[in-house]
Amino acid sequence: MSKEVKAWAATSPEKIEPSKITRRAPDDEDVAIDIKFAGICHSDIHTVRSEWENTEYPLVVGHEIAGVVSAVGKNVTKFKVGDRVGVGCMVNSCRKCDNCKEGEEQYCPNMVETYNAKDPKDGTITQGGYSQYVVVDQAFVLNIPQRLPLDKAAPLLCAGITVFSPLNHWKAGPGKRVGVIGLGGLGHVAVKIAKALEADVTVFSQTDSKKELALQFGADAYVATSDPKAFDKIGRKFDIILNTVSAKIPTEKYLSCLRRDGSLIQVGVPPEPIEIQPFSLLPQRNSIHGTLIGGIAETQKMLDLCAEKQIFPEIEVVPASYINEAYDRVVKSQVKFRFVIDASTI
Known part of the structure; x- marks a missing residue:
């Protein structure tokens, strides 16, 4: 009844x-x-x-x-x-x-x-x-x-399955370099899971305020994106960048960090449309994906x-x-x- x-x-x-x-x-x-x-x-x-x-x-x-x-x-x-x-x-x-x-x-x-x-x-x-x-x-x-x-x-x-699913689908693991944008409710779980999958993990956050926590959770590196030269120092190194934030990001700067065939994966839900130039994708066969739980x-x-x-x-x-x-x-x-x-x- x-x-x-x-x-x-x-x-x-x-x-x-x-x-x-x-x-x-x-x-x-x-x-x-x-x-x-x-x-x-x-x-x-x-x-x-x-x-x-x-x-x-x-x-x-x-x-x-x-x-x-x-x-x-x-x-x-x-x-x-x-x-x-x-x-x-x-x-x-x-x-x-x-x-x-x-x-x-x-x-x-x-x-x-x-x-x-x-x-x-x-x-x-x-x-x-x-x-x-x-x-x-x-x-x-x-x-x-x-x-x-x-x-x-x-x-x-x-939160767990939202970040695990793209990491699993895009085969994060040994030899793969994973970037995680944001260290919030989704991002901190993404770091822990990506490390458990034996990927090399970098956290992107606006300031250095979360650096100690990111490293504590297993991140191998940390980038404070408020530094105007932050992206200049990175080069094309990432296979996967997982965007966990629900705010506008400089999408093209993150695309410039992807290796050939690298993917920027969207799991956060910002209110604004994602804006990109086609030539941010074409030269290295990069892509932007969305994924749902x-x-x-x-x-x-x-x-x-x-x-x-x-x-x-x-x-x-x-x-x-x-x-x-x-x-x-x-x-x-x-x-x-x-x-x-x-x-x-x-």
Whole structure:
């Protein structure tokens, strides 16, 4: 049967407050999850503040969900009660298109997001992880290995897979030189994962203020881009440059740092269009790519790697009552590096 649970919902673009929502009754393919932790992603803020699309209020956001299985449907084979599990940015897809068949469900034209989307199972609007409990089809639930603490696993379900997927797809590894633009919620995880893949890693940040942290996280080099001569000293050395920031960058300067066939990969979402001259790409067969999270199998691969290599995001655990203040701090870049909500406080 359906279940009413406590949650924190956006009732307007300005406010998130205590609420109650009804979760659908689990069907034969579903996993019911008691949520333990939910990460705060900048995407949550964009959605709550209706900066990306039409948001239907009231809305519970949160797509970095870590918890424990409390019940399973009769056809569920992947999970059992008591398992440690996670849910990321999607909760369903068509299962029939080429993208789905190839394990790239995130590119399915009918991919169902964890919140603010239409749930094909009951026609309601999906509600996210700032709540006590969630029901998800087993095909979109991830196993969280024992060596990953649940609070640190939560941000990996968006931030982690967002940076792992391009590093994995463009084959970051031994002998590859990777640049990471920004050392925020995405960037610091990218550095840790790229080093675990045995790539040579350079961090690009505006000032030297984060240099010590970057090196602590495993970076081999650091570039303070506010130095007018910073790019003159680099040359064409990078195979991959991963842009994790959501602000305008001097795109052509970064393209000038790529080796032949090198790629500038966009995962941050700046409001402005990306402007380039064709001759920034042609002479070295360079390219600019965009990428969106990862498929379920790839996300599991990322979680398993993070457990094996003990890759953890830097987090600040907060009570639900702190969400509105946390949002303001995220927007002002005053968090190092990810907020995680303790769901026991909801």
